[in-house]
Structure formats: structure tokens, C-alpha cells
Amino acid sequence: MPKYDVVIIGAGITGAMLSWKLSQYQLRTAIIEKENDVAEGATMANSAVIHVGYDPEEGTLKGELNVKGALQYPSICEKLHCAFRQTGAWIAACGAEEEAHLDLLAARADKRNIPYRWRSREEALAEEPNLSDQVTRVLDFYTTGVIYPWEVAEACIESAIGNGTELYLNAPCQHIERIGGGWRIDTPAGSFETAYVINAAGVHAEDIHAMVAESKWHSTPRKGEYYVLDDDTQPVKHIIFPVPSKEKGKGVLAIPTVHCDTLIGPNSDYLEDPDDVGTTDDGLAYVRNNIAKTLKNIPLNRSIRTFAGNRPTTTSPDFIIEEVEGAPHFIDAASIESPGIASSPAIADYIIEILSRSMKLERNENADMSRKKPPIIAEMTPEERQAQIAADPAFAKIICRCNQISEGEIVACIRKPCGARSVKGIRKRLGPGMGRCQGGFCEPKVVQILARELGISPLEVLYDGTGSNILQSENRI
């Protein structure tokens, strides 16, 4: 009998959410991830919006799972101590033709029981003074929220690990072979024998699929580029969308994030290399030019950062969530493009439903579906703060002065399950280096803490992935 019941390939939001939901059953589950941290791909860089589900076409899996998934987010985020900010999403129409399209979206929302309200130009302007002069009417999907997708993925995996799920990093899948009773997956981190395989490899899902069967769909990853505006600008209170179109998708948005900065983007460009996440002049110019349709006075000169993320788009217009023909118990979760993050809880349910057809799922009565809240000084009451510092004085030693993050918080995020292993890993978990100096002062200190905690030389400390060493050699003295 294979060692594992389920091996999930890929620790993005799809794999993470599935591993978390599977961890409530008596199963032996492993997640294998090719990078040295979780959620390094599409989950890491996107719009972070929990779309409520008015956009996907009728009769699609996307439509069904988007609506069901989005409804689960507020309670999931509460359980896992993750941020969920219900900002509301405004679709801003410019002129009669676009207003007619809003009517179609509203009709679709009615069918799916998605709440909304209308706002005239005047009503909208009173709340969002930076709407452009062309905007004539707004459709407000007020239950829409934003999350920090990376945080949710990491929290899911941390909770799953607490329930016995195993996580293997630096484990790119090199070869998959059919064995008696299941599959064997070979990686540099070892071989994994399992009854079921879930292919949640994001932009690389086709490569994984091709290891077991010929693919009927093809990967066509698309890149989206964004500006991040400083948190003191806050040009919008709601997510502002243009009216969506078949050709351009959801268009260029303005998104207030859970961290109170603002994202402006994305563009949408087909990519040759699915791992190319560089920003481009053309991509950013597209964002600049197109945000002007719905908004004015957007202070792009107050951008603190730009970034690009890749979406695992394929030739299939819908999500592909199915057992692969000719490869029993090998299940694809592919083409999970937008609204993949919003849909992911329902995608997990859908996969579990597929598994339950051939596998007995028994609840683990000891499973704890919550996650221990990480100690974050800024979120504590003054009494909690004093108590935390009294227990461990390292919580009073501030390393990141922009965001006032202490050594105690950094050490805790290295030591916890699914802990940080790189400078960027700490940045994603806590935010040092996300502030105005962007790590100018704190990075050298973070390098020292990582070296000490991991028992390695500073020369071995990574910025991000393997090969991203920050320091090259000792000096001559």
C-alpha cells in the first residue's frame, strides 16, 4: 500500500486550501512544492480580490465555484486569523452602452443571489471623489472583500501541518509513474508513493499533466503588472472596476488592500516563459493609461513598488477539475485563473467530492481547523504587549523601524510550522522591508537573525529562491 493517501503537487492557494480541508479527515497527505516557500507563484502576486461571482458565464464551473467559494471566506479568515476586509467592489460604467452591460451583470447577480445596489454618479462621487468624469453609473457589489492571498495559503498549510499533513519544499516533481495501487512521484527531496495525486501546479500544471497523459488543453500563462501606492495616499475606498469585456477581461482596477496600500493594475499579456515575472515599460504604461478610464488623480508618482504576477490561464475557458482520462486517481486542478482565489474553498470541496466517490473519508475527531494567531505586537492591546515583552524581551527589540516589527516576531515566524526560510519569506509573513525604506536598514539585521536561527552562515542566507544568496564572500580583513 502506498505511504500516502493523497499527494498534492503545488502549495499555492488551490493546494493549500485543499490540504487544509483534507486535514479534517483521517488521511495521510503530503504537499510537494518546487520552491523553497509556499505560495510563490500565482497566489503570491494578484489582485487579492474575493470576487463574489457575478462575472463568470452561466453554466460554468467557474460561476458555480466562485459564488460558493467567496461565501466561505469571511469565516475561513476568522478561523485562520487572516485579514478579510470587506471593501465592496464598484463596477463603474461610462455611458449608455456600458450601463446596459451593468444591467446584464445585475441580472446575473439576481440569479446567483449575489447582493448589490445601484449608485448614481452623484451618489458615487460623494464617496469616491476620484471617479473620472466619464463615469455615469455604478453597480456596487458591497459584499466583495480583499484578503492577503499569500497569508491565507500559508495559514491553511500551517493548520494542515498541525493536523499531520506533511509539507516538502524544494521538491519539484521530476517523474511520475503508475505503481500498484497508485502513483510514485520522484523529486530531489525523495520519492512519494500515493494512492491519489492532485495536480495543483498552477502555471506548470500542463507539465505535470504531461507526465501521465497527453493533454487536451494547453498552458497559455498571462502576466499582470501592478503598481503599489504608498499607504498614505488611499485614493479609493472601494475596489473600482471598469465594465468587464470579453477581450480585456476584468480590466485595470484600483484595489485598497488589507495593508491599506493601493494596487493599480493589472494589464494582461501572454507569456513565453511561465516563470518570467519581470515588470515591463509597456505593461506599466498600459496600466497607467487604462486606469484613467474610471479614475482620476491617481498618484502613480507615489508608487512604492511595482510587481508582476502570472496567471495559470490555459486554452480551456473554464477551470479544469477532473480525473485525467487514462490516469485513474490522478486529478487535475488546472486553469485556475481568476477568480481562482475566491473559488479555492469550493474547488477544495469539489475535489473532495471527487475523492469521496472512490475513497472512504473518515473525520479526524482531533483535527483542529484553526491556526494559532502569530504574535504581532502591533495588533495587541497595551496589556498583551507588556505581557509578551515581559515573557520575551526580544519583542521589545525593534528590527524594522518602518513597520515597528520586533526581533521576537521575526524569530517566531521562522520557528513556527511552515516557517520562513528566506528574507522574502519573512517579508511575506511579517512585512519588514515592505515599509518606506524597503529593507535598507532592516535587511542586514534580518540576514543575521536568519543565519542564527537556521544555524547557517550569512553567506548561505537566501533572499528568495535557491541561488538568490544575498552575500557572495567574506571580506579581505
Place this chain on the structure above:
Amino acid sequence: MSEMKKVQAVIIGGGSAGLSAAVTLKRCGIEDVLVLEKDEEPGGILEQCIHNGFGLQTFKEQLSGPAYAERYIRMAEEENVKILLNTTVTKLTADRVIEYRNAEEGIVQVQADAVILAVGCYERPRGGINITGSRPAGIYTAGQAQRYLNIDGYMAGKRVFILGSGDIGLIMARRMTLEGAKVIGVAELMPYSNGLPRNMKQCLEDFGIPLYLSHTVTEVFGKDRLERIEMAAVDANRNPIPGSEQYFDVDTLLLSVGLIPENSLADAAGIRMDPATKGPIVDDRYMTSAEGIFACGNGLHVHDLVDYVSLQAARAAEGAADYLKNGRCGGELRSIVNGDQVSYCVPARFSPDAPVEKLTVYFRVRTPLESGTLTVRAGDKIIRQVKKRKLLPSVMEEAVLLGKDLAGLTEDITVEITEVQQ
């Protein structure tokens, strides 16, 4: 919370400005002085500046950064200045309540009669400029690479390109070359250098490192570690010129593209800021818009030489001592306005009712000028006029004004430079 501690004067920051201010306060007879320093040692950024050239003005000799700092640390010891190390100030209010944290005391609130901000500055990061491309390791601010090398003992890379001709970048070009790295070049967006002339000579020319004026880095390449950069020439509007791209294979890019006063505490306290310096607006006694809160050092405006930091911090401390002894003096303040060719003035306010005896106004020119006439005027009345030669934006200039000339003025004064044609 227990009863709030009271302190006469709190100095936020124990670097060159904070130490000079502390020593001066003590010498002015202020007994109860507390310096709060976030690092393990006093001295601030000087500790990583191991090159020579500090102290020519103050001590009439060439010292390294740590040696310069050592002199002030010794003076502070002699004056019995109390310095709390590993202590970060997390809050400041306009009525001078300070919250700080350290491992020994936890979170502490202090009520100060006077506060001197000596918080220093930070380096403009990559996000503050437009470089497209990937996000690999190998891109550092110059000061960050300097810290890795001079404090931690590690080289950041072997083949180096530097964007920006700021002084730290120039110093690092020489330092990394001496450590065995190959520095391929320095690109400067402006048509003139932003570093001190002596650093241009000693750090680039002496080592044959090319300086590309009116050029910038437009894109970086490399997945995990930097592999390559794209440099382009820029037009008069500083936009890259298509077709002018050149590529360099490097593993390291240092950014030396400007220093910005660190002002989050002052901002949160509602202190009025000068958009030109990005530091607080101060009057002739270095008091900010919040009564009893003073500012000095690179947190006030970025200086070229530490000697001026020490000097100005001493002025701020004299202002604070005066305030502690006599309360706020003078009536309404007047402005010192940036005239032609002047990008900022510090101080930017003065008190015509009770002017200081001698007021040194520090300013910078907008563009390089071979020769110019400095004129300080109040309306039609010329207060001071003097010829200046070789004016550079990278070199801080000064206008010395006498209190008697400022007394009783009923209007703002303007500092301007008129170019003198050769």
C-alpha cells in the same frame, strides 16, 4: 500605565547629530538629558563609514567615521550624557510625550520639556525609481552594501554597477574595488554629478571607473541573482532615449539615488514638513512647528559633511537650551523664501522680534553655476549680497545673516542666486 516619567530634554537618535546636541545641551547647563538610540552602539551611520575625510571642519584633521564618532562619544561620556541603546522610539506627540521600547524596560512613556529630533535619513529604495524587470537578489542600496561590508564583513558581489552618483555610491565604488570587485560603471540621471567633487576624483577617476552622465538603469534581468542590467541615455526631460540601450553583465547593482530625511515620528506628531527638504520646517532656533520640539541633522535636511551635522545640531541644542531656560521667545515668525536658483533654505523661518545674533541659512542651488551672486532681500531692501563661485547642487551653501539686519522686519526674506556671465 504607571506614572509617566518626566525628563527635561529627550534626544531621539544617538548618531552624529544626537551626540552633538546632547553634549551641547549639557554644556549649556541642561542637566537632565536622555538620548534614545535604536542601535547597539551610539554613532549612527558613522560606524560603517570607515573611510577618511571626516572632521576637517570640526577637528581640523582627517578622521574615519568611527574615529569621528568616538570623539563625540567620549565628549558625551565626559558630560555624563545618559544614552539608552537598543531603544526605539515608537511614538511622539506634539505635546512631547514619547513612547519608546527596549528589552530592559518594555514599553515606556516619557514626558519631555524639550525634544530634539536627530533621527537621520534613509536611502531612496528601488521602488522610488522606475526600474522595470525581475526582482532578483543582488540589488542593494549603497549604504546597505556598505553595512554588509564594513560592519558584518561580507561582500555583496563581484561585478558591480552603480546607479546614482551620490556620495555613498562613490565611496562604495572605491571600497568594493579595493576589496577585489570589478566596478563596471556609474550612471547618473542628471547631466552633472550628485557627489562631492573630491569623491568624484578620489573614488572614480583614480580607479578609472567610468561615469555616465544623463544615463539611467532602465531594466534588470536575472531570476534568482542579478545577471544583467540595461542602461539607457536620457533626454532633457530625463526620459530614456530609445535605441541608446547598453547592457552590462553584473551580479550587483548599488543604488545611490538620494537620501530622504526619516520623518515618520514628526509626521505622526503633526509637525509641518518642508516638501523641498522632506524634513520639518524649523525657525532660527531650530524649533519645529510643535513648541519645544527641535530638529537637526540629516533628519532635518540631508547634509554633505558630518561636520555640518554636528555644527547644526549644536545650534539646535542651543535653541532647545534657551527654550528650556526662558520659554518661547519672539513673536510672529517670518519666512525665508526660496528665490531664483535656490531649491531650499534651512532654517525657513525667523523671528524678527527676537532674532538670533547670527543666523546661518543653509541652502542648495538647483543647477550647477560657474559663478553667481547671492542676494538676501526683504522686499526691496538688500540684507546681504555676496559673490559665490562654483555652485553645485551637491554642495551645501550658506548665507550668514546678522540679527541686527533681521530685527523688526515686517516681511519675509528671499534668498536668491543670480548667475554671473563670464
